[in-house]
Amino acid sequence: MPTSIPEQELMEPGHTACQGCGATLAMRYVLKALGKKTVVSVPASCWAVIPGAMPNRTLDIPMVYTPFAATGASISGLREALDIRGDSDYNVVGFAGDGGTADIGLQSLSGAMERGHNVFYIMYDNEGYMNTGVQRSGSTPYGAETTTTPVGLDRNFKKQQKKVVADIMMAQGVPYVATATIAYPEDLIRKVQNAKKVNGPKFIQILAPCPTGWYYPPEKTIGVSRMAVQSRMFPLYEYSSGTFRLTRPSKPVTVREYVQSQKRFSHMDEDEIRTLQEEVDRRWESLLEKETH
Amino acid sequence: MREIGSKTSIMTGNEAVAEGVRLSKVGFISAYPITPQTTIVEKLAEMVANREISARYVEVESEHSAMAAVFASEIAGVRSYTATSSQGLLYMHEMLHWVAGQRLPIVMSVVNRAIGPPWNIWSDQSDSMNQKDTGWIQVYSESNQEAMDTLIMGYRIAEDSGVMLPFMSMEDAFILSHTSEQVAIPDQELVDEFLPEFRLGFKVDSDRPMGYGSYSTPDGPFMELKKDMMESMWKSANVIKKVTREFSEILGRDYGGLIEEYMTEGAEYILIASGTVASTAKYVAGKLRADGRKVGIIRIRYFRPFPAEDIVRATKDAAHIGVIDRSVSFGSGGTVFNEIRAALYGRSDIPVTGFVAGIGGRDVREEDIEEMINLMAAGKEGTVFINTRGDQ
Numbered sequence: 001m002p003t004s005i006p007e008q009e010l011m012e013p014g015h016t017a018c019q020g021c022g023a024t025l026a027m028r029y030v031l032k033a034l035g036k037k038t039v040v041s042v043p044a045s046c047w048a049v050i051p052g053a054m055p056n057r058t059l060d061i062p063m064v065y066t067p068f069a070a071t072g073a074s075i076s077g078l079r080e081a082l083d084i085r086g087d088s089d090y091n092v093v094g095f096a097g098d099g100g101t102a103d104i105g106l107q108s109l110s111g112a113m114e115r116g117h118n119v120f121y122i123m124y125d126n127e128g129y130m131n132t133g134v135q136r137s138g139s140t141p142y143g144a145e146t147t148t149t150p151v152g153l154d155r156n157f158k159k160q161q162k163k164v165v166a167d168i169m170m171a172q173g174v175p176y177v178a179t180a181t182i183a184y185p186e187d188l189i190r191k192v193q194n195a196k197k198v199n200g201p202k203f204i205q206i207l208a209p210c211p212t213g214w215y216y217p218p219e220k221t222i223g224v225s226r227m228a229v230q231s232r233m234f235p236l237y238e239y240s241s242g243t244f245r246l247t248r249p250s251k252p253v254t255v256r257e258y259v260q261s262q263k264r265f266s267h268m269d270e271d272e273i274r275t276l277q278e279e280v281d282r283r284w285e286s287l288l289e290k291e292t293h
Numbered sequence: 294m295r296e297i298g299s300k301t302s303i304m305t306g307n308e309a310v311a312e313g314v315r316l317s318k319v320g321f322i323s324a325y326p327i328t329p330q331t332t333i334v335e336k337l338a339e340m341v342a343n344r345e346i347s348a349r350y351v352e353v354e355s356e357h358s359a360m361a362a363v364f365a366s367e368i369a370g371v372r373s374y375t376a377t378s379s380q381g382l383l384y385m386h387e388m389l390h391w392v393a394g395q396r397l398p399i400v401m402s403v404v405n406r407a408i409g410p411p412w413n414i415w416s417d418q419s420d421s422m423n424q425k426d427t428g429w430i431q432v433y434s435e436s437n438q439e440a441m442d443t444l445i446m447g448y449r450i451a452e453d454s455g456v457m458l459p460f461m462s463m464e465d466a467f468i469l470s471h472t473s474e475q476v477a478i479p480d481q482e483l484v485d486e487f488l489p490e491f492r493l494g495f496k497v498d499s500d501r502p503m504g505y506g507s508y509s510t511p512d513g514p515f516m517e518l519k520k521d522m523m524e525s526m527w528k529s530a531n532v533i534k535k536v537t538r539e540f541s542e543i544l545g546r547d548y549g550g551l552i553e554e555y556m557t558e559g560a561e562y563i564l565i566a567s568g569t570v571a572s573t574a575k576y577v578a579g580k581l582r583a584d585g586r587k588v589g590i591i592r593i594r595y596f597r598p599f600p601a602e603d604i605v606r607a608t609k610d611a612a613h614i615g616v617i618d619r620s621v622s623f624g625s626g627g628t629v630f631n632e633i634r635a636a637l638y639g640r641s642d643i644p645v646t647g648f649v650a651g652i653g654g655r656d657v658r659e660e661d662i663e664e665m666i667n668l669m670a671a672g673k674e675g676t677v678f679i680n681t682r683g684d685q
């Protein structure tokens with residue numbers, strides 16, 4: 001079957017990610033969408049390690065490593081300097097995890113988006129601090145067990161709902177905002193390409209399942225990614241020039257089915273699953289409302 | 294001093310620094326406001342708006358971001374500048390190491406201000422002394438003219454292929470930053486002759502894709518890279534001397550080298566200071582010399598690389614050394630005091646006294662300097678706080 005996925009590979013073999021790593025696919029697809037004239041800034045995260053130790057690179061593009069909180073500011077500096085050089089045709093991409101985006105890097109991100117630089121900010125969302133051993137982030141969903149939210153005797157799994165950075169970016173007025181996930185590469189690539197048409201800041205949140213931190217077998221990554229959309233745990237949308245478009249999953253599944261696919265939720269009882277389902281429904285309704293406005 | 298190809302103007306230290314940035318043809322500026330640095334960045338924003346400088350100015354939302362932005366612009370090969378003070382400099386700390394480790398010759402002005410609590414906007418050196426281990430060259434100026442000239446020299450020194458380290462240029466809060474003095478502004482052509490265009494050999498380039506600062510295992514080049522930073526820092530001492538000489542040849546003002554010696558010839562008591570306190574100390578030394586007391590002053594210009602050799606040589610005939618510190622390492626002593634003692638260790642048994650003075654903008658008066666000399670003459674050693682209230 002022919003696909004719209006570009007054949008160009010900018011990721012070479014030999015990366016050091018875990019088997020079944022969703023974040024690795026996210027980078028690969030983003031680079032396919034953008035091509036070689038791209039520079040990526042990566043903060044502390046799994047992706048700071050995935051390309052391997054010096055002098056390995058894995059990626060066929062310049063890659064600037066930055067401290068954890070610095071992604072937004074670093075792409076601001078790169079963009080302006082490349083423009084000063086006359087190299088406005090470069091794509092400048094910040095590629096950061098959910099911790100580096102929703103938590104420690106939120107200020108830097110928000111500043112960069114507000115200033116309006118012509119940059120891409122890609123948040124690969126594996127719903128936790130994976131590089132440091134699966135700790136909770138603001139983007140970890142309700143119910144998940146992490147190493148800093150251990151269930152224990154007191155059922156101390158994450159009690160707060162997921163902080164959805166893409167929603168924050170829409171509220172801030174970022175001209176292009178989208179969500180995507182690796183189970184739908186054509187949708188993901190199309191969104192990156194649509195973003196490229198926008199001269200200004202663009203933000204894409206890519207759900208990138210992580211077998212190591214979500215505790216499911218590595219061969220299930222694509223299935224888990226797909227179920228996240230089907231269960232509406234991770235709705236796919238695109239917001240551009242004031243128009244909001246929500247993707248309706250073709251084969252809906254329940255939140256219960258989704259949480260049963262991963263051991264990080266295995267402690268959840270019926271009430272807790274219902275709480276999560278209700279939040280998912282509430283959010284879906286509010287997204288539907290956005291569409292009609 | 295010769296003044297060739299320049300026009301003279303009355304300006305504050307911060308205005309002089311902004312002129313230095315303009316003359317250095319900086320291409321990218323990013324900063325976040327903090328008293329007393331603000332008037333530098335306001336002036337630069339105005340210069341950008343009026344096309345007096347062809348630079349871009351990005352108004353970031355924090356100092357961490359300011360340093361992250363100039364880090365990124367510099368790695369893309371554009372000469373970059375930022376400025377800060379006090380809490381802002383502390384907030385940058387992580388990025389300071391990152392910039393130095395990545396060997397980016399960024400120049401930054403630091404207007405020295407105390408660190409809270411309690412809040413205090415006045416001058417001391419706690420902010421920059423706290424950054425002594427970040428891998429930045431550090432220099433303290435004594436006048437507005439020197440602040441401007443040092444900034445221009447900073448790019449030459451930092452961008453030297455044997456150095457490639459960032460450069461932090463200090464100026465005392467208010468005493469320099471907001472006080473007007475006569476400053477000679479050199480003609481652009483002279484500065485251009487002194488400071489060539491910036492070319493970064495490893496700038497971001499998609500035809501030559503590189504990873505900038507990935508990671509290194511213990512057996513990787515990590516330790517060697519740090520050793521190389523140390524060696525480059527030592528090598529920078531000669532580059533500083535060479536560049537300072539060239540500056541005097543082209544622009545007519547000679548700052549000597551890493552330290553300035555004042556009446557050290559035959560001095561029994563040598564007081565070591567940096568920044569504007571050194572001016573007061575020199576004035577007092579002149580007066581005491583007239584009374585027949587053999588007092589000399591060493592002004593430390595460069596604190597990094599530390600001018601250990603120069604200090605050992607300049608103090609070798611003294612009977613007693615005093616060090617004025619405007620910062621203190623709690624539970625240890627004055628920062629400069631500790632470094633001086635380390636430099637002298639095993640090479641001299643001259644007693645050294647540490648004077649902590651002028652913290653949080655407390656005035657360092659003539660009588661305070663005289664008290665220091667008297668304490669040295671009385672053989673006082675250890676660390677002494679000067680001009681504090683109560684019994685001390």
Ligand SMILES: Cc1ncc(C[n+]2csc(CCOP(=O)(O)OP(=O)(O)O)c2C)c(N)n1
Nearest residue numbers: 044045046068097098099100128129130131
């Ligand atoms: C200032 C700072 N604090 C903490 C860390 C430690 N740290 C490195 S990566 C990381 C978690 C990253 O999480 P995320 O951004 O979600 O990326 P992931 O590892 O999940 O891919 C943390 C806490 C750091 N490098 N810097």
Ligand code: SF4
Nearest residue numbers: 017018021046210212
């Ligand atoms: S921990 Fe998760 S995100 Fe990190 S490399 Fe492994 S699979 Fe990928």
Ligand SMILES: [Mg+2]
Nearest residue numbers: 097098126128
């Ligand atoms: Mg993560």
